Amino acid sequence: xxxxxxxxxxxxxxxxxxxxxxxxxxxxxxxxxxxxxxxxxxxxxxxxxxxxxxxxxxxxxxxxxxxxxxxxxxxxxxxxxxxxxxxxxxxxxxxxxxxxxxxxxxxxxxxxxxxxxxxxxxxxxxxxxxxxxxxxxxxxxxxxxxxxxxxxxxxxxxxxxxxxxxxxxxxxxxxxxxxxxxxxxxxxxxxxxxxxxxxxxxxxxxxxxxxxxxxxxxxxxxxxxxxxxxxxxxxxxxxxxx
Numbered sequence: 001x002x003x004x005x006x007x008x009x010x011x012x013x014x015x016x017x018x019x020x021x022x023x024x025x026x027x028x029x030x031x032x033x034x035x036x037x038x039x040x041x042x043x044x045x046x047x048x049x050x051x052x053x054x055x056x057x058x059x060x061x062x063x064x065x066x067x068x069x070x071x072x073x074x075x076x077x078x079x080x081x082x083x084x085x086x087x088x089x090x091x092x093x094x095x096x097x098x099x100x101x102x103x104x105x106x107x108x109x110x111x112x113x114x115x116x117x118x119x120x121x122x123x124x125x126x127x128x129x130x131x132x133x134x135x136x137x138x139x140x141x142x143x144x145x146x147x148x149x150x151x152x153x154x155x156x157x158x159x160x161x162x163x164x165x166x167x168x169x170x171x172x173x174x175x176x177x178x179x180x181x182x183x184x185x186x187x188x189x190x191x192x193x194x195x196x197x198x199x200x201x202x203x204x205x206x207x208x209x210x211x212x213x214x215x216x217x218x219x220x221x222x223x224x225x226x227x228x229x230x231x232x233x234x235x236x237x238x239x240x241x242x
Contacts, residue, residue, distance in 0.1 A: 014045040016052055019067075021134065026073045032110045038067035040087070044111050056102070056115045061090045065152075066126075069134030074176075075142050081107035083115065084144065084176070086136050088126065095126040099136065099146060101176065121176065121185045124167050128152025131211040131228070139173075140221045143189055146172040147225070149211035154230065156210065164200035164207045171212060171223060171239060173205040193242030206239045215239075 019038035026032065034055065035043045042056040060068050066088035074082035081104035089096050099122040106113040126132055131149030138144055150161040150169040161169035175187040194200035200207070211228035218224055218238070227235040 013047045014049070014052070016050075017043060017045075021068060022070050024071050024073055026077050026107075026110065027075055028078070029110075034071060034083075034110070036068045036071055036085075038062055038069075040068045042068070042071070042085075042115065046111075053111055055113065058085070058087055059089065060087045061095060062088075063095075064129035065132055066095065066129055069132060070136045070147075072136045072138055072144065075138050077104070078107050081105070081113075082176075084121075084136055086134055086146070088132055095129065097124045097126055097132055097148070098122070119185065121174070122146070122167075124148060126151060127158065133209075133212050135212065135214050137215065137217070139217055139223075142177065143173050144176050144186075145205065145215070145223060146174070147209070147212035147215055148172065149213075149228075150209065161208055161210060164194070164204055167201065167203070169209050170201075170203075170207040171205045171209065171215070171225070172203040174203055206242060209237075210235075212237075 017035050020035050021038050022036040023033055031047045033045050035045055039062050040058040040060040041054050044053040044055050058068055068087040070086040072084045083102050085100050087098055101119040102115040103117045104113040104115055131152040133147040133149040135147045148167050148170050150156045160166050173192055175189050178187040181187050188202045192202055194204055195202045209227050212225045213228055215223045215225040223239040225237040225239050227237055
């Protein structure tokens with residue numbers, strides 16, 4: 001079967017970034033954006049403009065695949081100014097992945113806003129310096145989805161990918177808008193697939209991943225995940241609830 005040829009061309013819209021790890025536009029905006037740099041900088045940019053501006057600098061650990069890895073604007077960012085980051089820090093000689101909420105002082109003026117009032121939502125200890133994943137995104141359901149790798153090294157030595165009692169090797173789904181559950185900085189949605197099943201941590205939306213470095217959502221709201229392979233194969237996974 002002969003397929004229609006798809007013509008693709010590339011044009012530069014911004015430059016000057018060092019080791020960019022993520023690029024996100026605020027909801028409803030297609031010109032202004034934030035770029036993350038692995039070493040900890042959050043940089044403002046605009047399509048077609050040559051100037052950039054550092055909005056925030058985080059103190060992160062950058063060995064191997066660690067660093068400032070992912071961000072998500074809240075669906076209501078223009079009203080509440082909330083933005084979320086996934087980054088790695090060293091705490092007491094341990095590598096810790098952190099999901100944190102920051103608030104923009106002026107969410108309608110991205111270039112001149114400041115980010116302040118960090119609130120840590122979640123911390124996950126990383127046994128190795130790779131497979132920390134990085135993507136965090138809000139779904140159409142306004143829940144925050146978080147991708148975690150299996151913790152690293154070759155062949156998943158701790159078997160985290162098939163252990164639903166750990167956050168490692170999973171996609172999580174949490175509610176950042178409702179009153180937090182006891183002992184948590186967020187609420188676990190009651191319609192999560194394992195909410196009442198002792199087999200698995202209730203935050204888990206799906207498990208069995210190696211390093212779900214990037215994902216987005218299809219028209220049905222399902223995560224389409226790029227899961228990093230080993231040796232011969234890479235995976236693109238359509239992820240369904242549970």
